[in-house]
Amino acid sequence: xxxxxxxxxxxxxxxxxxxxxxxxxxxxxxxxxxxxxxxxxxxxxxxxxxxxxxxxxxxxxxxxxxxxxxxxxxxxxxxxxxxxxxxxxxxxxxxxxxxxxxxxxxxxxxxxxxxxxxxxxxxxxxxxxxxxxxxxxxxxxxxxxxxxxxxxxxxxxxxxxxxxxxxxxxxxxxxxxxxxxxxxxxxxxxxxxxxxxxxxxxxxxxxxxxxxxxxxxxxxxxxxxxxxxxxxxxxxxxxxxxxxxxxxxxxxxxxxxxxxxxxxxxxxxxxxxxxxxxxxxxxxxxxxxxxxxxxxxxxxxxxxxxxxxxxx
Ligand code: RIB
Numbered sequence: 001x002x003x004x005x006x007x008x009x010x011x012x013x014x015x016x017x018x019x020x021x022x023x024x025x026x027x028x029x030x031x032x033x034x035x036x037x038x039x040x041x042x043x044x045x046x047x048x049x050x051x052x053x054x055x056x057x058x059x060x061x062x063x064x065x066x067x068x069x070x071x072x073x074x075x076x077x078x079x080x081x082x083x084x085x086x087x088x089x090x091x092x093x094x095x096x097x098x099x100x101x102x103x104x105x106x107x108x109x110x111x112x113x114x115x116x117x118x119x120x121x122x123x124x125x126x127x128x129x130x131x132x133x134x135x136x137x138x139x140x141x142x143x144x145x146x147x148x149x150x151x152x153x154x155x156x157x158x159x160x161x162x163x164x165x166x167x168x169x170x171x172x173x174x175x176x177x178x179x180x181x182x183x184x185x186x187x188x189x190x191x192x193x194x195x196x197x198x199x200x201x202x203x204x205x206x207x208x209x210x211x212x213x214x215x216x217x218x219x220x221x222x223x224x225x226x227x228x229x230x231x232x233x234x235x236x237x238x239x240x241x242x243x244x245x246x247x248x249x250x251x252x253x254x255x256x257x258x259x260x261x262x263x264x265x266x267x268x269x270x271x272x273x274x275x276x277x278x279x280x281x282x283x284x285x286x287x288x289x290x291x292x293x294x295x296x297x298x299x300x301x302x303x304x305x306x307x308x309x310x311x312x
Contacts, residue, residue, distance in 0.1 A: 002056035002080065003262045004048050005131040007124070007148060008041015009113040009139035010059055010084075012066040013106075013247065013287055015096040021105055022097075036247075037073055038287030039092060039113070040137040040164060043248045047255025047277065047291045048135075049077050053262065056131070058083045058124055059140070060116040066091035067112070073288065083124050087115040092139075102243035102282055108165070114141055121147060133158040135258050138165055149176050159214075160261070162254045163190060171211050178214040179261070181254055187218050198223075198312030206231050215267055219253055219278070221246070223309060225271050235311035236271045239279035239304055248287040253278040255291070276301050 016030040045057040057079050061067035063086050070091065074081040094108040121144055128134060134152045136145055136159065152159050153176035160179040163169065166189035174180065174190075188195040193204040201218060209216045209228035216228040224238030256277035260270035277292065280300050284290035292300075 001127070001130045003054040003132040004135060004258045005056045005058060005127055005133070006041050006045035006048070006135040007058040007140070008044065008135070008137050009039040009092060009108075009110070010037075010042050010061055010067075010070045011039030011092040011094045011108055011113070011139070012036075012069075013038035013094050013096045015098060015247070015286070017098050019100050021099050021103075034286065036286035036289060037070060038094065038096075038248065039108075040139050040162065040251050042070065042073075043251035043287050043291065044135055044137070044162065044255040044258070045079060046073075046077055046288055047248075047252040048259050049079050050291050051256055051259045051277070051294045051297065053255070053259035056080045056083070056127070058127070060085045060087050060112045060120070062087055062089055062091035062112045064090050066093070083127065085116065085120050087112040089115050096247060098245050098247065102246050104245070104247050106247070108139060110139065113139055116140055117144060118147070125151065128152050128157060129155045131157060133160055133258055133262050135160045135162070135254065137162045138167055142167065146173055149173055158261075160254065160258055162250065164250065166190070174208075174212040177212055179217060179257070180208070180212055180214060181217045181219060181250075181257065182208070183219045183221075183250055201226060202233055202312060205233055209233075217257070217267070217271060219250055221249070222279070222307065223311065224275050224306065225253075226311070227267055227271060234268065235309075236268060236275060237306040237309050237311075238275045240307045241279045241283055243282040245285045245290060246282050248290055249278045249281045251287070252281040252291050256297070272306075273297075273301075275306070276304075279304075
């Protein structure tokens with residue numbers, strides 16, 4: 001049985017590079033177009049696998065060309081696809097725009113991802129019971145994801161929830177999550193608080209940590225991450241690198257975090273490791289293509305220092 005079970009999305013990322021993101025009603029000319037394999041679920045699973053994590057991927061694909069492409073990818077990465085189900089709906093697609101600074105905005109059409117329902121959930125109940133850590137995002141149906149969280153918690157299995165894309169979640173559910181990893185936008189949506197300044201991020205992370213029995217790890221890009229537990233926060237600095245494409249940086253962070261935690265590292269050490277993985281990811285284009293291996297990550301950590309930032 002895999003130690004890390006990712007239950008999540010597959011998305012074909014239709015990606016255009018632009019000098020700047022268009023305003024409402026504006027058309028801009030792009031510089032390039034690519035279709036990359038992506039989707040928060042599979043990005044996190046492949047990131048964990050490339051770092052040597054013992055992983056399994058669970059989700060839903062269409063029987064189309066993109067579905068076949070993802071099945072081939074999982075086979076190449078030696079990730080079990082035994083519980084990747086097939087749907088009549090197409091594999092999910094996304095429109096991704098990336099500006100000259102590597103920043104992105106994304107729209108995902110869920111298609112097959114939303115076909116993973118309670119019938120499939122019954123078929124993976126035995127896996128939920130026996131894995132060590134369940135890794136979830138919010139690109140699948142929320143009602144199904146909530147039930148997975150309730151079951152995993154009931155079975156005493158660890159839960160890492162990356163609450164992306166952002167939605168409000170009930171306290172009853174947040175209480176069951178062991179590790180919650182919002183970025184600044186998701187932190188703001190979850191708490192209803194502003195997160196524009198460092199002080200505001202600290203306040204919001206503290207507030208969110210009071211609503212869960214677990215650990216909040218707020219990801220802050222090159223500023224690193226903030227660990228918040230029971231109203232107390234600790235800053236783990238990040239790396240200043242040249243970002244060409246920030247897509248999947250959060251996902252690689254979560255994949256790395258899952259690996260480090262299941263290897264028995266403490267949260268601080270795990271977040272240091274995950275920060276480095278995120279910093280590597282932003283230096284390469286594409287979602288899955290930007291996910292580095294364990295050897296590359298160790299090399300990066302050996303040769304780079306974290307930014308000497310004070311937070312706030
Ligand atoms: O987190 C990045 C991912 O979000 C992209 O690969 C895109 O598919 C969206 O799901």
